[in-house]
C-alpha cells in the first residue's frame with residue numbers, strides 16, 4: 609500500500625517551514641486505516657507486550673485499535689491536568705517551548721512490557737519523554753511504533769536500544 613498517496617502534506621503548518629503530515633486523509637480511507645492498524649499489530653505480535661501506551665491525541669487513534677487487535681489494554685498518556693487520579697509527569701523540550709505529559713501512577717505494574725504508539729516520529733523528543741515516564745514507574749519499554757518517520761530529524765538515533773518501527777519514511 610502506498611501510504612504517501614493518502615497522507616496529505618500541508619506546507620507551512622503550524623508555522624512557516626514545517627511540512628505537516630496530515631493523517632486525517634489516511635484515517636478516513638478505510639483500507640489505508642485498516643492496513644496501518646494491522647501492520648502495527650503484526651509488528652507487536654510475538655514481542656510479549658502487556659500494554660499499548662498512546663500519546664494524546666493522535667496516539668490514541670492509532671494505539672487503541674492496535675491494543676484491541678492484540679487483546680491487551682491501552683494506557684493513555686495525556687497533556688498536563690487531564691488525568692483525574694495520581695500522576696507521574698515529565699516536562700520536555702519541544703522545537704519551540706516545552707510540554708508536560710502525564711501518566712497515571714497505577715497505569716501498569718512493575719515489570720510490565722509496554723509498546724508506545726504514535727502517528728509520527730520527528731525528533732523523537734516526545735517518545736523519549738514517554739519512555740522515561742514509563743521507566744520511572746518501573747515498566748519495561750519494548751519500543752515505539754509509528755505510521756510516519758521523518759528520517760532527516762534522526763529521531764531513531766535518540767531511541768537507540770529500543771525496538772523502533774515505522775510504516776512510511778520521508779526524507780524531506
Ligand code: AMP
Nearest residue numbers: 627628629726728729730731732733734
Ligand atoms: P517529536 O519531534 O518526535 O517529539 O514530535 C512530536 C509530535 O509532533 C509527533 O508525535 C507528531 O504528532 C507531531 N509532529 C512533529 N512534526 C510533525 C510533522 N511534520 N507533521 C505532523 N505532525 C508532526
